Amino acid sequence: MRDIFSLSTPYIFPKFEEKLKAALPDLPKLEAQVVQYMTLNIGELSFETGVSIAEKVGVSEVTVSRLLRRLGFQGMRGLKKELLNELYNREPIQKSKVEIGEVSEGMTRNMDLEYKALGEVYQQSACPMWDQLVQLIVEAENVYVTGFQSVRGMAEDCARRLGMTRDNVRFLAAHDSMLTEWLNWGDDKPEAPTQCLILIDVVPYAREASFLSKLCSENDHSLIVFTDEMCHWAKNYTDMVIYASTRTGLILESTVAITAALNLMVNSVADQYSTTLTERLEKWRTYTRELKLF
Secondary structure (H helix, E strand, O other): OOOOOOOOOOOOOHHHHHHHHHHHHHOOHHHHHHHHHHHHOHHHHHHOOHHHHHHHHOOOHHHHHHHHHHOOOOHHHHHHHHHHHHHHHOOOOOOOOOOOOOOOHHHHHHHHHHHHHHHHHHHHHOOHHHHHHHHHHHHOOEEEEEEOHHHHHHHHHHHHHHHOOOOOEEEOOHHHHOOHHHOOOOOOOOOOOOEEEEEEEOOOOOHHHHHHHHHHHHOOOEEEEEEEOOOOOHHHOOOOEEEEOOOOOOOOOOOHHHHHHHHHHHHHHHHHOHHHHHHHHHHHHHHHHHOOOO
16 A cells, blocks of 8 residues: 655655566557556556556556566556565665664563564454454444544544545544534434444543443444553453554553554555545645645
């Protein structure tokens, strides 16, 4: 998935670009047109499908598939996998000029625990429950994100990022709005919109968190909880709970793993809108340019 905010520094895939350039002279005309499109839009390929590329280039989907096989890829999935591997294995664009010192024993232990926490989050993202969690978000008509105390800012950021991928996403500030957004949640009307609450909470758990969870359970609305490894109450209200370790030896609990979990969730939801996301993001960029935000 392309980094939405890094518009001025698109991803660079030198190995993939070299493969395209090497293949170009020997390609049939229509396949060469596809290669030209890929080269000029390399930062957008993660959003594309074989069908979307064919439509934009003006060729058949068979032509795109034939080219991918010629290049050694098993469809668009294989192409995206190679781009992802190249991205993960690339060298830093600018190496630090600061002399690198030896990491202390205490910081090494912290680093190992952070890596372990991240690994646990990624393992959860590979479980069947993760797909169910993503579908709840995609299928809900309205999605709310909330968090309290030290993680309120994290929840607000998540709401904004998720809102770039789909409509009707709002940060829920229970005290600010006094839950006026939920006044119709108890209605039995068939046309009542489906609701999903994404709740983020860590020690010390907010009193409001369990209340909102209980309210979701009573009104049969979807609840997804991102929390720390010590949470003992979330499973009372939903099976959709993602645990992120926060105790990694720092003076305050770490937010690295829970931030990663939220980012993975946004990315997984975005994948479900891959056919429409490019147009949506371009409209957002137009708004931000007009407002001169960036």
